[in-house]
Amino acid sequence: MAKNPMPGAGPRPVDVRYAETWLLMHRLGDGPPTPLLTARLAVRQRVRLFGSVLQAVLIPGAALALAFGGSRSHRPTLVLALSALVVALVLARALLDAWIRRVDRQAGAALARRAAHLVQPDWRALLGRPHAVLVAGSFAGAFALGASSLAVGEGTARYAAVVVLVAVVGVGIGEALQLRELLARPVVAEDEVSLTADVIMRIEDARESTTPTVLWSLPVVLLFGSAPGWWNAASVGFVVLGMLALITVRFRTPGAAAMARDVVGTR
Template structure:
C-alpha cells in the first residue's frame, strides 16, 4: 500500500468515527477498488445522459426515423447496463481477492439485508424518485407535440435503464460474502456496504434526465413539475440524511446478535 493510499484509508477511518482502527492492506485494497468502481460508474451514467441527449437531437433530424432512434437508444442503454453489471462484478472480485489474503475470516451471525445496507427511508426515497421520473415521462406522452412525445419515450427508456442498473448493483451488494477478519474489519465491511448502496441509489441522474431531455420543449406546466420535483427531492434527501443514523451506528447495531 502506498503512502497516499495509507493516508486516504486513515482519513476514511477517521471520517467514519474509527480513529483507533488500524490501517490494513485489506482496507487499502477495498477502498482503492471502490474509488475505481465509482469513477467508472460515474462515467457510465454520464455516457447514458449523453446518449439520451444525442437520441433526442437525432429525433429532430428528419433523416432519422423515430424507430431507428429508439432502437439505437435501447441498444446503447442495454450496453450501459451490462457495463454497470461488469463494474459491480469487478468490485466483488476485488473484495474476494482481498479476502483470500486473510489468514482467518470473521465468524459472526451477520448477514446485512436491505434494511441495514440501504434502510427503509433511503429505499422509499429511491422508489419515489424513480416513480416521479416515470410519471414525468408518462405525463409528457399526453402532450400533443410529437417532439415532446418522442422525448418522453427516450426519457422512459433511459430511466428504466438506470433503474435496472441500480437493481443489479444492489443485488450484488446483498449477495456478496462478508470480507473481514475481526470485529473492526467486520464493522468496516458493513459501513462499506451502506456507502455503496447509498452511492448506487443516488438520485442525480434521475433528476438530470428529465431536465436535459425535455425542458425547453415541454409545456410550462411540465417544466414547473420537473423543477419542483428536484427541489422537493433535494429537501427530502437532506431531511433523510439528517435523521438517518451514521453508518457506524447502523453497522454496530446490525452486529448485535439477538
C-alpha cells in the same frame, strides 16, 4: 488493525492515505490500515468514480438523441440506439461490480481467519427506510413525468418522453442488480473492527449507487422547451423536491457507521 498480506504489489501511498482518512472518519481506530482494507477501499473509490461517469453519460447521450431526432424517420433508430447505450451502461456497471467482487475474493483468500459473527444485512440496514422511500418516489416521479408527456405531448415531446422512459428503466435495472449483489455479497472480515468496516463499505456502496440524481436531471435535460408549460414547471419542481427530500433523508437516516455498529452489535 492487524496486518494481512495481499497478493501482488504493495498498496500505493495515495491509497494508504485514503484508507487512513476513511478509518478516522468512521472512528475505527488510529492505527495503520491493513493492505487488505486498503485494497478494498481503493477499488471502491475507483468504481465510484467510474460509476459517476457512466451515469453522467446517460444525460448527454439522451440529449444528443433528442437533438438529432428531428426527422420522424430517424426517431425509431435513435430510440434503439439509446436503448443500446442504456444496455451497454448496465453491462459496464456489472463489470465494475465484478471488479469489486474479485478484489474482495482475493482479500478473503488472504485472511488467516474469519470473523465468527457472520453478518448479512438486509435492504433496511443497507438503505434505511427513508432512503428507500426517496429512491422509490424518485423512480415513480420520473416515470410519471415521462408517461404524462407521452400521453399528452406531440411530435418531439412524445419522442423525448420515450427517451426518458428508456433511460429511467435502464437506471432502475442497473440499481436493482447492484443492490441484489450487495445483499448476496459474502462478508470479508477477521475481527470485530474489520467486520464493522465490511458492513460500513456495504452500506456506503448501496446508498451511493441509489442516490437518484440522474433521475432528477433526465426530464429537465430532455424535455425542457419541447413540452407544455405545465410539464416544464412540474419537471423543475421534481428536481427541487428531490433535492429537499435528499437533504431531509440525510438528516433522518443514521450514518453508515452507526447503522453498521447496530448490525454488528458493537454499540
